[in-house]
Amino acid sequence: MFFEHGLSKDSQQRMNLQSLGNKLLRYRDQHLQTIEEVAAATDIDPIRLTRIEQGALEPTGDEVLILADYYRCDFTFLISNATVAPFEETETLYRAHGRSLTKEDRSAIQEFLYLCETEQYLTEQLYGVPQQFDFRPAGRIYKRHAEEAAKAFRQKMGHSDREVPRNIYAEFRSVGVHVFRRRLSSSKISGLFILHPTAGKCVLINHSEDIYRQRFSAAHEMAHAIFDSSEGVNVSYVNEDDLRETRANRFASCYLLPPAVLKHLPSPALWDEADTHRWANEFRVSCNALGVALVTAGLVDKPTSARIRGYRVPREAKIDPELPETLTDQQRIRKSMLLSRGLSDHYVSLCLEAYSRQIISLGRLSEALLCGHGELSSMASLYGRTIHGY
Missing domain, CATH: 1.10.260.40 (lambda repressor-like DNA-binding domains)
Structure with a gap:
């Protein structure tokens, strides 16, 4: 490659x-x-x-x-x-879930794995092998597994009990998990996890989903990377319910909405729609995820939870850590298109740095960024870099 x-x-x-x-x-x-x-x-x-x-x-x-x-x-x-x-895992994936994956989605998954392999190689060449996050669950209570793992991972990331994580994609990548947000045509699939023979733990998040849903899905797939990697492949469907999915949802909730923070919120029973939007944006989660977390923590009753879950944060009010407010409208549109193809800031910057250090050639840079030579200069400029000779 x-x-x-x-x-x-x-x-x-x-x-x-x-x-x-x-x-x-x-x-x-x-x-x-x-x-x-x-x-x-x-x-x-x-x-x-x-x-x-x-x-x-x-x-x-x-x-x-x-x-x-x-x-x-x-x-x-x-x-x-x-x-x-390298395609053994995808064959397992297609045998089990082929009906849910279109021809276009299969090509997207193959491209996603290519990006994972590329990222793994470039990361090792530039910075060495990332330190992994290992967690061994004790006992048979899945809910406790999730809560303890979320607490341990938050501690590893240096978060206090009352700190809300912001750029979770960067945190997952810091422990060697490849996270790519890639558009899939199937609205039933929120994300998938694949243990790749050379790239390791790989997570794909369906970029077609709502931004905050993507964030929750990423944390959900991180749980599969922690608990279920020995199974090789896992596909998460919207509203799927089994013990592993329940554990993954609980991990995501405890990681994104720390229980210690929830306990210190103003009484949720008194929240109106504006209050709910404020706190959902503070946690960077949907109102649905917030309502579930509050009732699980015993802070509201079921009717109040249902009311909170029924609100919707306006799309324009949501915050995407990979689309900062400093971008112009044109830059935002361009970067959003690149994200839907899997090209995150992290990945593009990694490729450009590898080229600047002569680890890969111009031709390999073009292939890694899924573009033609003629597009390299404008893409590099979008990320504040230049290509020598252009």
Whole structure:
């Protein structure tokens, strides 16, 4: 993925054609694409592509690179004899949840994993391996697991009992969890967690959701990263209810709405709509999440909770930590579009820094940022950087 283009003769000679063809076929199957669709997108003749997938024809070095770019994978994996594939987890995902994922969503997930791999590589090259957050739950009470883990993670982040976390995405990334907000067409999916064989813990948040819902979903998926990573894959559906999802929701609530802070709020029973909006914005959560947290803490009765949950914070009043108020309207629109593709400030800055330190080439920078060479200068300018030579 991060090597210069061009395969050596030795690399080509080492190619196991049957293995290569099988990997390409599995990638195509995952994307629900026909030979004709891949051929049209890559400009490789469909008959030739079919024979390559069958292991009956050796591709050129350029064809391997084109197909690797198309499927967002490392070309060295395609030509190796490796049997542990980066797509093993996605195959598990599609077997269990394929009906909920469109062809476009499958491509989005593959691109998301590519971003995770890129982020992992660049982070290690620039800053070394991040310190992980390890938590071992005791006992069988899931609610207690969540509460204790949220408290431990807040302590690790240096928060006091009465401090509300702000940029939670930065906090999760600081312990090696890759968090990308990427638009999915399925409104039923709030987020998913994948344990990637090389990138590690990867979280995708559906950027189609409300901003504050995304924040809660991120904390929810962080809980799956803490408790359920051994299962490899987890998809969180809106309003899904089982013990693991309940635990993840409880973790998110305790992390975003610290119980010690809730206890010191003015009496929620007296709140009107404006009061509810104020406190929902203070915690950066929806009124629904706030109402649930208050009734769970025993601070309001169910009718009051239902009233609070029924309010809605206006979209224009909500605060997104990755879209600061200092942006112009044009910059905000542009950055919001990039976020919906998964390109966070953190990730873009990481790529630009890697290029400035000559860790990756200009071509690799373009690929990592999912754009053409002609777009690099304007993108760098949006983040206060310049590209040498432009």
